[in-house]
Amino acid sequence: MRWLVLGAGGVGGYFGGRLQEAGEDVTFLVRPGRAAILRRQGLSIESPDGAARLEPRLLLPGEAAAAPFDTVLLACKAYDLDAAIAALAPHVGPGCAILPLLNGLIHLDRLDAAFGTGRVLGGLCQISATLGPSGEIRHLDLPPRIIFGERAGGSSDRVQAIAAAMAPARFKSEASDNILQDMWEKFTLLASLAGLTCLMRGSVGEIARQPGGVPVARSFLRESAAVATASGYPPRDRFLKATEQRLTDPASAVTASMLRDIERGGPTEGAHILGDMVARGRALGVATPLAEAAACHVAVYEAKRNLD
Ligand SMILES: NC(=O)C1=CN([C@@H]2O[C@H](COP(=O)(O)OP(=O)(O)OC[C@H]3O[C@@H](n4cnc5c(N)ncnc54)[C@H](OP(=O)(O)O)[C@@H]3O)[C@@H](O)[C@H]2O)C=CC1
Ligand SMILES: CC(C)(CO)C(=O)C(=O)O
Known part of the structure; x- marks a missing residue:
């Protein structure tokens, strides 16, 4: 199969690299x-599942x-989607x-x-990956x-060919x-995790260990799950x-990648995740006061960042 991987960051670099390593035409x-x-320096992957160093075949925007x-x-990240669509066309x-x-x-509508x-399949990935200081792919956590x-x-046929x-x-x-159900569950998890950890500026454990931390985490999840249910995708x-446990574990060092984006002063997918959850809730008459506060908090960060 001939693959075109747009973006060689944490996700594209990891999964594209692993496909190339397995002999795919990437x-x-x-x-x-x-x-x-x-x-x-090639494409380097550092991972508990094994390191790799590959010579990637590259195509630049505008090249044939x-x-x-x-x-x-x-x-790519959601804030780069328009440029990515133009480069892919x-x-x-x-x-x-x-x-x-x-x-x-929401990227599905734009695609x-x-x-x-x-042409557009549904998809999601699980991994915690980022770029290291020399541009290497670092797989930090979670089984990819x-x-x-x-x-x-x-x-x-195309799904079976991709699976093979x-x-x-x-x-x-x-x-x-049932990929839309899977995507809605990931959206529910991420909106809750990003809302919680960005608003409180701490990890799941740091929040859960404070008075009121566990109830607020549960309320984030309840809100997102209510929007998913009203949208026709009630979480299983x-x-x-499992998600409630993940969001309330006092020993957990987990944060959303959105909080890591804020901590390094970068752009975020706040509008794409939190803003979209709020907009969907509003359209369906589902109140999402916590998601709204978190979306506003991240939007204020973005506005100040754009002034700098
Ligand atoms: N990282 C993670 O652990 C996880 C991420 N995700 C999701 O996966 C998506 C990607 O995230 P992630 O890999 O972390 O992001 P990164 O920022 O690490 O990588 C995105 C890459 O896309 C590239 N890119 C953007 N626009 C273009 C373009 N027009 N042409 C070519 N390349 C382009 C960027 O290139 P450039 O270097 O030029 O800016 C960058 O290298 C996000 O939606 C994220 O939420 C999901 C699960 C886990
Ligand atoms: C939920 C998680 C950690 C897992 O893939 C993620 O996607 C993110 O934080 O961006």
Whole structure:
């Protein structure tokens, strides 16, 4: 299978690198700054699952590809989506499927508008990964996993082909016949975790150890789950129990990547995750006062950052 991976950051670099390592035909579509680093030192992965050092094949925006691609793995941040869509457009030919790994949901509408609904699969990934100081991919935590599938449900030849291509790679992959349910659950988890840890500026454990910390974490989850339910995707009991535990564990050092983005003074996906959760709640008449406070808090940070 010929893969085009847009973005060689934490997610694109890790999963694209692991596909290349497994013998897949992978090209990374990257901007000039990242290309210079990858040309100089290759694509390095540091991970408890094993390190890798690869020579990536690179394509820059505006360059022509040697042959058509079968699957695009889309791994940019939401705030870069418009530029990513423009860079991808010349490479998305007939028969090319787009598998987005972004957190959240709203990017699906923008991808549908740009490429047509039929081209866009549902997808999500689990990993905690970031770029190290020399541009290496650092897998920090969580067993890496991609879940993907047809948004209309069921399976298809292209989903089976992607599953077969991913199977030998050093990450778990799962073809889902209910990917929108999976994406809604990830959105519910992330909006709760990002809202909680960004608003309180602490890890799950630091919050849970304070008076009122556990109830506030539960309230974040209750709000997001109510929006998911009103949207037609009620979270499954198993997910709710596991997520409540994850959000209230006094020993947990977990923070959302959004808090890490704030701590390094970078842009965030606040509008894409928290803003979207609030907007969906409002449209459905579901009150989300905590998510609203968290979305406003992150929006104030973004506004001040843009002034600097
Ligand atoms: N990191 C994690 O642990 C997890 C992240 N996610 C989600 O995955 C998505 C990606 O996150 P992550 O990998 O961490 O982000 P990173 O910032 O690490 O990587 C994104 C990459 O996309 C590149 N990019 C952006 N626009 C373009 C463009 N037009 N052309 C080419 N390359 C482009 C950036 O390149 P440049 O260097 O040029 O800016 C950057 O290297 C997000 O939605 C995130 O929420 C989901 C689960 C876990
Ligand atoms: C929920 C989590 C940690 C796991 O993939 C994540 O996606 C994030 O913090 O951005």
